[in-house]
Amino acid sequence: MIKTASTGLLAIEGCEKVVTSTFPWPIYDEQDVQAVADLVRTGQWGNPDCAGAVAEFEQQFARYCGSKYAISCVNGSVSLRLALIACGVRPGDEIIVPPYTFIATASVVLEVNCVPVFVDIHPDTYNLDPAAIEAAITERTKAIIPVHFAGLPCDMEAILDIARRHTLRVIEDAAHAHGAEYKGQKLGSIGDAGSFSFQSSKNLTSGEGGMVITNDDALYQTMNSLRNVGRLPDGQWYDHFNPGCNYRITQLQAVLLSQQLTRLEEQTRIRNENGLYLDSLLENIDGITPLSRGQVEIRHSYHLYIFKYDKATFGMLSKKEFVAMLLAEGLPCSSGYPHPLYKQPVFQEKNWLCYALPDSVDYSTVYCPVAERACADEAVWIFQQAMLGTRSDMDSFADAIRKIQQAVNQ
Structure with missing residues (x-):
């Protein structure tokens, strides 16, 4: 129960709310429905040959990202897994990951029998802090997975410099970053491989699904085989050359994604412009700090708009x-x-399914202060569909925050 002095002003007390618009997601029209219906009528729903609508969407997505290859798969977790395996990791290898991200970024590392090494995030961006990466590298480190969290590009120049000096692979987790750019390059196309999710909340969605992109011929050949039960293009149907599984998406998903892709560029432009405008509003509210966009040219996809909250200017209200x-x-x-x-049980308890983790790995001693503050006290997320609203909607978001601040400080 929230305990505040009654002001008669707040919606939580029965007053009218400030934000009156609704923000539906996903967005679709009759063309999407017709495209899926047309595919249904063909009866060609599956994807045994990684051809047809699936191959067409992969080509479209690769062109959009400016990459040579795109390999679709069942979800964004599997796309990370494919990239790790293709990059040649071995049991016991260490993979650097941020602690402020969805579980899949770290759990896939466990799945390939490697060791997640958590490196803190930068307080201004909530992305991996390059200054902290180097200190975490050991002789067992094999890869870095920078997460473009919320759609904000990581400092890829610094990360790639570290990776080159230590001969490490870089796999971009771009699950939030469809359409985002760093120095004119689409995210996902900058490292050795880039992983995307098409889960229902994502900026490009078919309900579920994933994609991994790369410019590396060898990585492509391996990932393409792994997602298709180990087959090779010049092999027979029952020839299996690699230990892969059936990670293919369906033709239905591919058709829907092709339709959704036609909207992505405009939607990303709107989110980015609204994010910049909302920054200009919120930075003038005492105790509210928008995350920094850094010092280089970027385009933010705003899968989330994140700001930092300071309860000291809001009557000591907890973030909750x-x-x-x-x-x-x-x-x-x-x-x-x-x-x-x-702090998730899988890392704290290290049950028998985490058999690849050495006894020397003790996550109970890990402490990343910036991530801790973000989780406990600071970070507030606004969802991506709201960032497709109008400027008036952005004004109302800021008005809602000001209204709360005024009410609790009376």
């Missing part, structure tokens, strides 16, 4: 209480992750 008030005011938002990844 503040977010509950924002929700009541009509703003689609969340307090984000409750704790960093290393």
Whole structure:
């Protein structure tokens, strides 16, 4: 129960809410419906040859990202897994990951019998802090997985410099970053491989699905085989050359994704412009700090709009209480992750399924202070569909925050 003095002003107390628009997701029209219906009538729903609508969408996505190859698969977790295996990791190898991200970024490392090494995030961006990466590298480190969290590009120049000096692979987790850019390059196309998710909340969606892109011929050949039960293009149907599985998407998903892709560029432009405008509004509210976009040319995809909250200027309301008030005011938002990844039971308890983790690995001693603050006290997320609203909607988001601040400080 939220305990505040009654002001008679807040929606959570029964007053009218500030944000009155609704923000549906996914967005579709009759062309999407017709495209899927046409495919259904063909009866060619599956994807045994990785051809047809699936191959067409892969080509479209590769062109859009500016990459040579795109390999679709069942979800964004599997796309990371394919990239790790193709990059040649071995049991016991260490993979550097951030602690502030979805579980899949680290759990796939366990799945390939490697060791996640958690490196803290930068306080201004909530992305991997390059200054902390180098200290975490050992002789067992084989790869870095920078997560472009919320659609904000990581400092790829610094990360790639570290990777080159230590001969490490870089696999971009771009699950939030469809259409985002770093120095004019689409995210996912900068490292050795880039992983995307098409899960239902994502900026490009078919409900589920994933993609991994690369410019590396050898990585492509391996990942393409792994997602198709180990087959090779010049082999027979029952020839299996690699230990792969059936990770293929369906023709139905591919048709829907092709339709959705036609909207992505415009939607990304709108989110980016709205994000810049919302920054200009929120940076003038005491105790609210938008995350930094850095010092280089970027385009942010705003899968999430994140700002930092300081309860000292909001009557010492906890973040949980503040977010509950924002929700009541009509703003689609969340307090984000409750704790960093290393505090998840899978890492703290290290049960028998984590057999590849050496006894020397003790996640109970891991502490990343920036990630801890983000989870416990600071980070507030606004969802991507809200960032497709109008400028007036952005004004109402800021008004809702000001309204709460005024009410609790009376």
